[in-house]
Amino acid sequence: MKLTCIYCKTEEFEQGRGSEEHAVLSSLGGRKASKSICCQKCNTALGNEIDEPLTEGLRILSTFLGVVTGRGKDAATLKSYGTHNDKKFDLLPGGRVQQSKVKIDREIDKENGVANISVSARNLEEAKNLLEQQMKSFGKSVKDFKFGEITERIEYPESISGTLDLGLVSQHRSIAKSALTYIATMISPERLRSGCFYQIIEYIVGDIEDLELAKMTTVKFPASPHISDAQHRIIISASSERKIAIGLVELFGGLKFKVILTDCWEGPDLQKGYAVNPLNGEQVEHVDTVNLNNDHWNDETSNLNEEEYKDMMCKVFGVAYGHHVRLERERIISEITQDFCKEYGGKDFTDELKMMLSSRIAKAIANSIYKVDENRKISQDEFEIT
Ligand SMILES: [Zn+2]
Incomplete structure (x- = not known):
């Protein structure tokens, strides 16, 4: 069966042969995906326009925790995130810090034919190699050393400073896309294209601006599914009686968003939750165990206050x-x-x-x-x- 891309509404592909769209972003450690939603062009364009700002805004958390991406890559090393004794430090995946650059100081006393070399490296092996190179540049080897003092030093930068960047409209559009992608994995391609998701699709592609469709929330999320403290979750609830489908999206076990997917839902009641542990890729899915209370359905009109944030x-x-x-x-x-x-x-x-x-x-x-x-x-x- 041929499907039309829900975002550009022009490109066509066979069912299950479209571009791979992850529910929780792959860059954040998401694994679950669908290939029956959109074309490659839209996936790439939305990736650059809305997924990248979300990935970038949460980068410090991904690196600090050592998230492994859905495509099996390690989190990025963040360069020059701290300083100590005039040295810059990088933040490595998993939260370790490492001196950014090696440091070599040479003082040459031509009169006495003596050179003082000081090498500050990230580990013994690197120090040895650097010293060997330095000695070679004088036509010597490390064995020609007259006097040497070697110290292993464990240092900590005074502080690590990075920014967690949240609240951009583009980021909220990406979160809305996560919820829509997840509901797409549980309904037919026809229902996804039936028109009831018209508004959220327009919001995701940037054709309308609606601050109520996807926003941060303080409502209590259901306890299950649960897989890790640092988990990402998407919980979908659709009510045939209320004619509403909503998505609850939780990132890193605490950043919570509510997405109104549609207010003209014609389908059956749906309750399903997905959780993934971004540290090792473990995932779990619960059907019909997610019970939402009234708070989840009620529209909160106010934004988070400072205390809640x-x-x-x-x-x-x-x-x-x-x-x-x-x-x-x-x-x-x-x-x-x-x-x-x-x-x-x-x-x-x-x-x-x-x-x-x-x-x-x-x-x-x-x-x-x-x-x-x-x-x-x-x-x-x-x-x-x-
Ligand atoms: Zn498209």
Whole structure:
């Protein structure tokens, strides 16, 4: 069966052979998609015009949490998000920070034929390579080093500053598209094109501006489906009696939007919810278990006040920070345990060794919580340049 693209209303494609349109944006970790909605041209154009501003506005959360996109790509590294001791730091997927650039200082004392080289790199391996390059430029190797001091330093930038950008009309249009895409996966292509979604389609393509069709909301969302604290969800509810179909969209477990899909619904009652965990792609779908109360149907005319907006942001950043702390703790414990095994592996795990391991872990975790810089002298043996 040939279908017409719902957005341009001109391009045609076979059912199931249109452009792949994700319900929750793939860039935010969404997986569920439909190929019976629109053409490639409209998908690309709307992607640039409305999905990109939403992706960009939420980028700090995606990177901080380490979202894996629906197409299996890691979240972007955010460049120069913090500074410390005149060095810039990048924010890596999962919330780790890393010095943005390596730093090399050379001082050459021609009279005495001596060069002082200082290298500040992101890890030992990189430091070694840089030093080797520097020595080569003098026609020497690292073995010719007269005197060297190597310090492993763990540093934290004073602050990480990024912007979470929400509230643009284009972003709301993208959220409306998410709800429409999800309902499209549960109704026939004919019903999607029957005219009842005329208004929301016009809104998505930008032909009408209606601030009531898709907006942030404070109404309590149903508890299920639930898959993760950082989940994205879309819940659809359509009522044959009220003749309304609405979509509730939740991003990162706390940013909540309500979309009025149509107020001339002629179809049956529908209740369905989809949840995806953007951290690992796990997803779940619930049918007929989503019960909405009256608050969800009633039209709220006012916008979120400052207090409500703040609550919403606190919830989302609380989830992101909690997840980051858990990840960091796991990473620290595994790194220290690995180093410890290299050093003491094969020996009896005496009380003394147990104490040593646990105190190393405790110190590293405390340092990471309180952002205490650490210095550790590394011997030339360990650096392997003797
Ligand atoms: Zn089209």
